[in-house]
Amino acid sequence: xxxxxxxxxxxxxxxxxxxxxxxxxxxxxxxxxxxxxxxxxxxxxxxxxxxxxxxxxxxxxxxxxxxxxxxxxxxxxxxxxxxxxxxxxxxxxxxxxxxxxxxxxxxxxxxxxxxxxxxxxxxxxxxxxxxxxxxxxxxxxxxxxxxxxxxxxxxxxxxxxxxxxxxxxxxxxxxxxxxxxxxxxxxxxxxxxxxxxxxxxxxxxxxxxxxxxxxxxxxxxxxxxxxxxxxxxxxxxxxxxxxxxxxxxxxxxxxxxxxxxxxxxxxxxxxxxxxxxxxxxxxxxxxxxxxxxxxxxxxxxxxxxxxxxxxxxxxxxxxxxxxxxxxxxxxxxxxxxxxxxxxxxxxxxxxxxxxxxxxxxxxxxxxxxxxxxxxxxxxxxxxx
Amino acid sequence: xxxxxxxxxxxxxxxxxxxxxxxxxxxxxxxxxxxxxxxxxxxxxxxxxxxxxxxxxxxxxxxxxxxxxxxxxxxxxxxxxxxxxxxxxxxxxxxxxxxxxxxxxxxxxxxxxxxxxxxxxxxxxxxxxxxxxxxxxxxxxxxxxxxxxxxxxxxxxxxxxxxxxxxxxxxxxxxxxxxxxxxxxxxxxxxxxxxxxxxxxxxxxxxxxxxxxxxxxxxxxxxxxxxxxxxxxxxxxxxxxxxxxxxxxxxxxxxxxxxxxxxxxxxxxxxxxxxxxxxxxxxxxxxxxxxxxxxxxxxxxxxxxxxxxxxxxxxxxxxxxxxxxxxxxxxxxxxxxxxxxxxxxxxxxxxxxxxxxxxxxxxxxxxxxxxxxxxxxxxxxxxxxxxxxxxxx
Numbered sequence: 001x002x003x004x005x006x007x008x009x010x011x012x013x014x015x016x017x018x019x020x021x022x023x024x025x026x027x028x029x030x031x032x033x034x035x036x037x038x039x040x041x042x043x044x045x046x047x048x049x050x051x052x053x054x055x056x057x058x059x060x061x062x063x064x065x066x067x068x069x070x071x072x073x074x075x076x077x078x079x080x081x082x083x084x085x086x087x088x089x090x091x092x093x094x095x096x097x098x099x100x101x102x103x104x105x106x107x108x109x110x111x112x113x114x115x116x117x118x119x120x121x122x123x124x125x126x127x128x129x130x131x132x133x134x135x136x137x138x139x140x141x142x143x144x145x146x147x148x149x150x151x152x153x154x155x156x157x158x159x160x161x162x163x164x165x166x167x168x169x170x171x172x173x174x175x176x177x178x179x180x181x182x183x184x185x186x187x188x189x190x191x192x193x194x195x196x197x198x199x200x201x202x203x204x205x206x207x208x209x210x211x212x213x214x215x216x217x218x219x220x221x222x223x224x225x226x227x228x229x230x231x232x233x234x235x236x237x238x239x240x241x242x243x244x245x246x247x248x249x250x251x252x253x254x255x256x257x258x259x260x261x262x263x264x265x266x267x268x269x270x271x272x273x274x275x276x277x278x279x280x281x282x283x284x285x286x287x288x289x290x291x292x293x294x295x296x297x298x299x300x301x302x303x304x305x306x307x308x309x310x311x312x313x314x315x316x317x318x319x320x321x322x323x324x325x326x327x328x329x330x331x332x333x334x335x336x337x338x339x340x341x342x343x344x345x346x347x348x349x350x351x352x353x354x355x356x357x358x359x360x361x362x363x364x365x366x367x368x369x370x371x372x373x374x375x376x377x378x379x380x381x382x383x384x
Numbered sequence: 385x386x387x388x389x390x391x392x393x394x395x396x397x398x399x400x401x402x403x404x405x406x407x408x409x410x411x412x413x414x415x416x417x418x419x420x421x422x423x424x425x426x427x428x429x430x431x432x433x434x435x436x437x438x439x440x441x442x443x444x445x446x447x448x449x450x451x452x453x454x455x456x457x458x459x460x461x462x463x464x465x466x467x468x469x470x471x472x473x474x475x476x477x478x479x480x481x482x483x484x485x486x487x488x489x490x491x492x493x494x495x496x497x498x499x500x501x502x503x504x505x506x507x508x509x510x511x512x513x514x515x516x517x518x519x520x521x522x523x524x525x526x527x528x529x530x531x532x533x534x535x536x537x538x539x540x541x542x543x544x545x546x547x548x549x550x551x552x553x554x555x556x557x558x559x560x561x562x563x564x565x566x567x568x569x570x571x572x573x574x575x576x577x578x579x580x581x582x583x584x585x586x587x588x589x590x591x592x593x594x595x596x597x598x599x600x601x602x603x604x605x606x607x608x609x610x611x612x613x614x615x616x617x618x619x620x621x622x623x624x625x626x627x628x629x630x631x632x633x634x635x636x637x638x639x640x641x642x643x644x645x646x647x648x649x650x651x652x653x654x655x656x657x658x659x660x661x662x663x664x665x666x667x668x669x670x671x672x673x674x675x676x677x678x679x680x681x682x683x684x685x686x687x688x689x690x691x692x693x694x695x696x697x698x699x700x701x702x703x704x705x706x707x708x709x710x711x712x713x714x715x716x717x718x719x720x721x722x723x724x725x726x727x728x729x730x731x732x733x734x735x736x737x738x739x740x741x742x743x744x745x746x747x748x749x750x751x752x753x754x755x756x757x758x759x760x761x762x763x764x765x766x767x768x769x770x771x772x773x774x775x776x777x
Binding site for chain 2: 030031032033034035050052055056059065070071072073074075077078109110111113114115116117120143144145146147148149151164
């Protein structure tokens with residue numbers, strides 16, 4: 001029992017108080033968490049705008065209350081305008097395509113928001129060239145109040161983009177020229193192709209399913225198929241089943257309907273590669289490989305989702321990018337098939353293909369996937 | 385006198401806040417733009433002093449945790465979330481530390497701040513690490529119990545409260561246990577037990593007595609004992625007249641009893657916190673006051689400002705706003721359901737049931753019925769609403 005020892009340091013009711021905090025919703029000349037309002041407009045190389053920062057926050061950052069009476073007069077604030085501008089500009093960096101766009105404060109006014117008076121910094125700046133992508137680094141008040149947020153509205157032409165800056169997200173890039181729907185579709189299609197090509201686990205899974213496509217399992221052994229068409233048909237069925245399945249789960253994950261922990265998904269994908277490879281050495285499933293591809297494809301879709309999340313999808317119009325990405329993956333796979341199938345068909349009747357490629361290749365794939373599985377389950381790094 | 389004048393002053397401020405005038409240059413240098421919070425208040429002075437000391441030696445752990453703790457208390461007293469940000473800043477050197485290596489004091493405070501933004505899972509993980517290292521940390525058990533209670537995990541909350549035996553005072557333990565018992569089927573017995581413990585512990589610190597008495601008032605109200613509830617709320621107000629949670633709870637009690645007139649003087653000077661402005665505006669509207677409209681406009685602007693920053697901790701209040709002041713039951717039920725997915729206290733159930741009854745939303749109705757059936761929650765103030773929903777009252 002260590003009863004008495006703790007009593008001194010304890011604030012036993014603090015916890016409950018703190019919990020009651022969240023029952024008392026708060027905000028604004030109200031109590032509200034700290035925000036600044038940054039409104040910018042970009043025209044070619046010119047940037048103009050206003051930045052509203054709460055006087056209460058600036059009191060902590062640069063000190064405004066000269067006479068310490070708890071009241072801020074216009075004179076007191078005005079006498080600190082230079083310090084306010086210097087502080088604010090040191091905490092906001094704009095750049096376009098790698099070149100910085102230096103800002104100036106042309107004047108300061110006053111405005112009220114729900115939680116009190118704000119200084120309004122009128123901003124002007126210029127970039128080296130007409131802006132297509134604007135990058136912002138925002139660190140206002142980050143050291144004083146990590147829950148502070150900068151709320152940006154960026155106007156360009158007839159459209160406005162918004163962003164929320166915080167210590168977790170201090171740097172963001174905003175695309176000014178909105179890509180046309182066709183352009184966007186093509187961009188994501190490229191991403192799709194690229195990601196299937198660099199996603200080794202997906203490729204190996206696919207290859208494991210494709211290796212037997214030019215063969216037939218009869219009398220407990222593999223024989224070469226008689227026609228390329230039958231093989232090609234088999235391959236396209238498998239690839240399409242795989243794409244359909246991962247399109248479903250990729251869409252579900254991207255729309256936030258279903259999410260799975262990524263380590264679990266990655267481990268399961270490695271396991272699926274092992275199963276597919278071993279199935280070539282000791283076939284259990286050979287007629288229903290399209291179904292097999294579909295089942296495991298559901299799993300692989302969750303794997304693509306993290307890739308897509310990293311690309312920063314436009315939240316308002318997901319459909320076209322998703323479609324583009326999925327079509328891209330399908331095309332990427334068919335490209336791999338187009339290279340693989342003719343070669344495999346030519347070699348199909350030789351011992352080399354049936355032994356070295358089919359059994360040996362599958363064994364190598366299974367081993368490699370085994371290493372991945374170990375890495376992913378135990379969070380290790382075995383292959384540098 | 386001041387109480388009479390203040391609302392008029394405030395109205396001017398509310399109008400400018402809500403109507404968004406264009407930025408201006410003040411007419412004279414002596415014009416007052418802003419009053420800083422309680423410069424002359426000793427608590428604020430103390431905070432400023434501690435803050436200056438910590439700035440000089442930011443890695444001083446005892447000093448940092450002390451300052452963070454005080455800021456959290458200040459946030460709780462005023463209902464001002466900026467202090468939560470300052471508390472987090474005080475903990476900056478350890479804020480992102482690995483759970484396994486962070487100091488226990490920091491983990492407890494970090495959990496407290498995490499749960500204030502509804503990051504309940506992260507908060508529980510931090511607290512579990514603390515009690516894993518030291519099962520004698522009463523503060524951690526208490527905070528854990530609170531989160532489990534708010535999220536409706538009553539079995540776990542009861543267990544956490546029980547871990548306080550021999551580690552915290554009687555009144556703390558029984559307030560903890562009664563909070564759970566009163567919403568999970570043993571309301572009358574929990575009430576009686578806590579009433580006795582509070583009576584025998586009249587020497588406890590005022591904030592603690594206020595907390596226990598507030599809970600007794602809420603429990604009595606749910607049991608339909610209105611006169612007794614009134615006594616408890618008044619007892620709590622005598623112990624701590626400024627407490628914003630208590631003011632909100634008592635205002636709800638008065639509104640529920642058709643005594644909106646009494647809410648006006650109670651909250652007139654406390655409309656800085658949304659939760660209290662909400663009750664004040666409902667009271668104004670109920671009494672047919674012509675000043676209701678600007679207050680409603682001000683609340684709308686505040687919810688809008690919170691939405692812009694991506695806050696989701698106001699949903700319960702916002703649902704009430706939509707239902708009682710905005711005449712929008714569809715929005716109310718949507719918000720009440722979103723809120724219910726996160727927290728499950730009697731007040732959350734109340735707004736969910738009322739919004740369900742007003743909108744006829746089948747899913748909300750089902751959620752209310754299931755919860756009532758599963759947890760044997762007794763709440764007489766819900767009876768009329770539940771009859772409308774056809775749920776077992």
